[in-house]
Amino acid sequence: MTGEDAALRLDAVSYQVGAARIVDEVSLDVRYGQVLALVGPNGAGKSTLLSLLAGDLTPSGGRVLIEGSPLDEQAPKQLARMRAVLLQSNQVVFSFTSREVIEMGRAPWIGAEESADDERLIADAVAATDVAHLGDRRFPTLSGGERARVSLARVLAQDTAIVLLDEPTAALDLRHQEQVLRVARDLAAGGRAVAVVLHDLSLAAAYADEIAVLHGGRLVARDAPSAVLTAERIEAVYGTPVRIVSDPGTGAPVVLPRREL
Numbered sequence: 001m002t003g004e005d006a007a008l009r010l011d012a013v014s015y016q017v018g019a020a021r022i023v024d025e026v027s028l029d030v031r032y033g034q035v036l037a038l039v040g041p042n043g044a045g046k047s048t049l050l051s052l053l054a055g056d057l058t059p060s061g062g063r064v065l066i067e068g069s070p071l072d073e074q075a076p077k078q079l080a081r082m083r084a085v086l087l088q089s090n091q092v093v094f095s096f097t098s099r100e101v102i103e104m105g106r107a108p109w110i111g112a113e114e115s116a117d118d119e120r121l122i123a124d125a126v127a128a129t130d131v132a133h134l135g136d137r138r139f140p141t142l143s144g145g146e147r148a149r150v151s152l153a154r155v156l157a158q159d160t161a162i163v164l165l166d167e168p169t170a171a172l173d174l175r176h177q178e179q180v181l182r183v184a185r186d187l188a189a190g191g192r193a194v195a196v197v198l199h200d201l202s203l204a205a206a207y208a209d210e211i212a213v214l215h216g217g218r219l220v221a222r223d224a225p226s227a228v229l230t231a232e233r234i235e236a237v238y239g240t241p242v243r244i245v246s247d248p249g250t251g252a253p254v255v256l257p258r259r260e261l
Contacts, residue, residue, distance in 0.1 A: 009028075015059055023045045050195065077108055102153045106122065149176060152168055165180075206250065206252045225253055241257070243255075
């Protein structure tokens with residue numbers, strides 16, 4: 001599926017390691033003004049697909065375009081000014097403070113006119129992720145959820161038009177899961193392109209404009225949440241029976257496993 005407002009485009013992209021094809025001829029766009037959720041069972045290729053979109057991996061076949069140009073032709077600094085990436089693993093080797101980690105998000109803009117906005121953007125990122133009280137804490141001493149929020153603040157401080165998030169809610173409590181996805185929605189509402197890998201299908205349905213379902217490295221569906229999240233499709237992809245109900249407040253689909261007492 002393609003669109004004229006594509007920030008990133010995968011054109012029949014594959015990624016292979018040895019005999020294993022982890023991503024198999026996937027074509028899709030990440031569009032400005034939208035949140036695209038990438039979902040699928042373990043091993044479906046979601047994180048690999050995000051790394052291909054980010055330019056952290058080179059495809060075995062096909063091509064990746066950013067704003068219509070080959071992504072692999074972008075200089076590293078220019079690419080860092082175009083897209084920001086939150087990885088699953090939030091590790092920092094040295095004992096930087098949380099504030100210093102967040103400030104790293106402004107590194108691509110050193111020497112540019114945009115560096116005049118450093119302090120404002122850092123302050124906005126800190127407020128959006130609820131980490132002001134962690135500023136002086138050493139990053140390695142933080143809990144998994146705290147590290148995830150500080151790392152998201154770094155991504156927000158980078159202030160790019162494209163934001164790629166790999167399982168940003170995995171280590172978070174209920175409140176902060178909702179907060180992170182509201183941040184993603186706000187970014188899209190401001191015209192940015194957001195792609196986010198999620199395991200929670202109901203959370204994806206609540207906040208994403210569209211959901212792309214991956215299975216065995218292939219794209220099996222991409223559409224609005226209500227069109228994608230059918231019981232039949234989920235059971236086929238995840239191998240477990242579910243029922244779909246509507247959120248009484250929003251009407252968004254909620255996915256519930258079928259359980260026997």
